[in-house]
Amino acid sequence: xxxxxQSPSSLSASVGDRVTITCRASQGISNYLAWYQQKPGTVPKxxxxxxxxxxxxxxxxxxxxxxxxxxxxxxxxxxxxxxxTYYCQKYNSAPKTFGPGTKVDIK
Amino acid sequence: xxxxxxxxxxLVQPGGSLRLSCAASGxxxxxxxxxxxxxxxxxxxxxxxxxSGSGDSxxxxxxxxGRLTISRDNSKNTLYLQMNSLRAEDTAVYYCAKxxxxxxxxxxxxxxxxxxxxxxx
Numbered sequence: 001x002x003x004x005x006q007s008p009s010s011l012s013a014s015v016g017d018r019v020t021i022t023c024r025a026s027q028g029i030s031n032y033l034a035w036y037q038q039k040p041g042t043v044p045k046x047x048x049x050x051x052x053x054x055x056x057x058x059x060x061x062x063x064x065x066x067x068x069x070x071x072x073x074x075x076x077x078x079x080x081x082x083x084x085t086y087y088c089q090k091y092n093s094a095p096k097t098f099g100p101g102t103k104v105d106i107k
Numbered sequence: 108x109x110x111x112x113x114x115x116x117x118l119v120q121p122g123g124s125l126r127l128s129c130a131a132s133g134x135x136x137x138x139x140x141x142x143x144x145x146x147x148x149x150x151x152x153x154x155x156x157x158x159s160g161s162g163d164s165x166x167x168x169x170x171x172x173g174r175l176t177i178s179r180d181n182s183k184n185t186l187y188l189q190m191n192s193l194r195a196e197d198t199a200v201y202y203c204a205k206x207x208x209x210x211x212x213x214x215x216x217x218x219x220x221x222x223x224x225x226x227x228x
Binding site: 032034038050085092098099101 | 142144151152153154157166167168169202207211212213214215216218219220221
């Protein structure tokens with residue numbers, strides 16, 4: 001099975017900072033990659049699918065890029081409401097494995 | 108408005124069984140693949156199983172294969188997860204989740220609020 005890794009596992013940044021999270025697949029998955037945000041005590045929310053397509057209603061400060069094995073989620077200007085854990089997920093084949101998550105908080 | 112309402116969770120002894128249900132509304136149920144995703148207390152997300160819109164294709168994580176069975180009744184707009192031979196490591200909140208497409212190999216765009224399954228003696 002394809003394994004998904006994320007880095008860093010956690011980060012602390014200031015409001016307004018540019019934040020980048022990396023997701024890596026152990027084998028190529030083309031662009032079959034989604035990013036989810038899970039705020040404390042809530043259910044996950046889809047941010048990006050097909051590696052770079054923004055889900056309707058998601059703020060434009062979120063963006064995704066990558067293809068094959070290496071992907072990034074970027075928050076262009078971190079806001080207090082972005083405090084959450086972010087997960088990548090591959091869906092080119094089953095199992096639709098999630099990455100271990102990256103916890104983002106405010107410095 | 109898409110709504111997914113899970114039920115059936117609870118406390119069960121190791122080796123026991125449980126059946127989860129997810130009542131869906133606000134969309135044409137048979138047009139979308141559905142999944143079960145779980146989250147152990149304080150841990151990350153784990154995809155458990157998926158089923159196509161027609162129900163013809165099913166997929167499982169290796170950790171549950173042979174013990175958990177996903178199914179759907181499109182006439183009742185309901186998704187199920189039959190859980191047998193439960194283990195302590197199956198303890199988690201189980202989310203019902205809708206995909207963006209009729210096939211399982213798609214991103215997931217709606218999640219229910221989850222139902223807690225606790226496996227303990």
